[in-house]
Amino acid sequence: MKITDIELIPVSTPLKKAFHMPGTEITHIHGVVLKIFTDSGHVGFGDGGDTSTWYRGETQDSIMAIIEQYIAPRFLIGHDPLNIEKIVGQMDTFVRDNNQAKALVDFALHDLKGKVANMPVYQLLGGKTIDGSPQGWVAGAGTPEEMAAEARRALDAGFCLVKIKSGGDADQDVRNVRAIRAEIGDDVRLVLDVNGFWHYDQALHTTRRLDEFNMYCIEQPLPHWDIEGLARLRQRVGTPIFADESAQELHHLKEIIDRRAADGLFIKMQKAGGLVKAQRWLTMARLADLPVMSGCMIGSGLEASPSAHLMIANQWASQFTHENIGPLIINNQMENDQEVIRQDIALQVPIFKDGKLYPNEGPGYGIELNEEFIAANITPGKTIKTVGDSSKRLVLV
Ligand SMILES: [Mg+2]
Numbered sequence: 001m002k003i004t005d006i007e008l009i010p011v012s013t014p015l016k017k018a019f020h021m022p023g024t025e026i027t028h029i030h031g032v033v034l035k036i037f038t039d040s041g042h043v044g045f046g047d048g049g050d051t052s053t054w055y056r057g058e059t060q061d062s063i064m065a066i067i068e069q070y071i072a073p074r075f076l077i078g079h080d081p082l083n084i085e086k087i088v089g090q091m092d093t094f095v096r097d098n099n100q101a102k103a104l105v106d107f108a109l110h111d112l113k114g115k116v117a118n119m120p121v122y123q124l125l126g127g128k129t130i131d132g133s134p135q136g137w138v139a140g141a142g143t144p145e146e147m148a149a150e151a152r153r154a155l156d157a158g159f160c161l162v163k164i165k166s167g168g169d170a171d172q173d174v175r176n177v178r179a180i181r182a183e184i185g186d187d188v189r190l191v192l193d194v195n196g197f198w199h200y201d202q203a204l205h206t207t208r209r210l211d212e213f214n215m216y217c218i219e220q221p222l223p224h225w226d227i228e229g230l231a232r233l234r235q236r237v238g239t240p241i242f243a244d245e246s247a248q249e250l251h252h253l254k255e256i257i258d259r260r261a262a263d264g265l266f267i268k269m270q271k272a273g274g275l276v277k278a279q280r281w282l283t284m285a286r287l288a289d290l291p292v293m294s295g296c297m298i299g300s301g302l303e304a305s306p307s308a309h310l311m312i313a314n315q316w317a318s319q320f321t322h323e324n325i326g327p328l329i330i331n332n333q334m335e336n337d338q339e340v341i342r343q344d345i346a347l348q349v350p351i352f353k354d355g356k357l358y359p360n361e362g363p364g365y366g367i368e369l370n371e372e373f374i375a376a377n378i379t380p381g382k383t384i385k386t387v388g389d390s391s392k393r394l395v396l397v
Helices: 060-076 084-094 099-117 144-156 170-184 200-213 227-236 250-258 275-287 301-313 326-331 371-376
Strands: 003-021 024-038 043-047 137-139 161-165 189-193 217-219 241-243 264-267 292-294 351-353 356-358 385-388
Touching (some): 024 060, 024 099, 043 099, 060 084, 084 099, 084 275, 099 301, 137 144, 144 161, 144 170, 161 170, 170 200, 227 241, 227 250, 250 275, 264 275, 275 301, 301 356
Parallel strands (some): 161 189, 189 217, 217 241, 264 292
Antiparallel strands (some): 003 024, 003 385, 351 356
């Protein structure tokens, strides 16, 4: 089997209600959908999710360019799509960084392979450890009262963890945590994600103020490069410290483990570089006995699927709570078992029910593309890119 051609589609999905993060208003998810075609008639789909220059440093244009100009001509067109490990290895050897672009390729290859094997991707990853993956809810920025009310709704909907984002204003962060704790009680797991926006002095003093609130963890209090600072901080505070932006490649994990710089690790498939690399990553977390949380870039049902399949298959990850709720954030709802999601890149959005995420059962990710939705939401000013020779495809009828 050989890859004949690929398509890169820039899509901007509007949010029903803008999602506010400190200093940022997200009104659209600007992502890239990848289709990989073959001479056997099988087609693989991937969605890289939202692009964020401050989180990943990659954009729609950078992802499309690196795949169109380098990855596809050298490692995809004319090659066997079933050799995923080989392709991932070549991408890592010859293309530095760009993990969101690499993840998009890895996602579509796994979908394709699942379709060839006629089984869901979770079967390729080891089979089911659990049926549904417990999810936390990520509350948007707001007044302390608004955030507390949203946290209450999330718990009532079945979510077992609440995460809020820091605004970089430490006093405001303490007010928000206090209001939410008063609303949801002391036992519910509560996470504050700082996204690296504090400096060491703020992190030390604010975390000490927050210690009384029995939080599950504070995520990435310091900038991504300051692993040594995380290690120092961790020795001086009571609240567990998780590394997100600091923990990307395996050598980052090694440094975090060697320095004992974190109590847990946060993974996104796009940060790790896809499912192959995420499995290596999770093995290192397991070796170091570090709990993991998995998130999303905020995206469609197709974007949520690779992580959803891995989180029920991987025995280490399956023991923890994740926050892979992109389709719910986009559609401003807390489940889609009763209220079906139709405005999505995927025709079959995996089911979120009672705070758990259940990946689809069909071959690959079990998803057909919502071509009508995609056509209506091509990013303004951008065009679809193709590589390869579409006349060599086998089209099944
Ligand atoms: Mg984070």
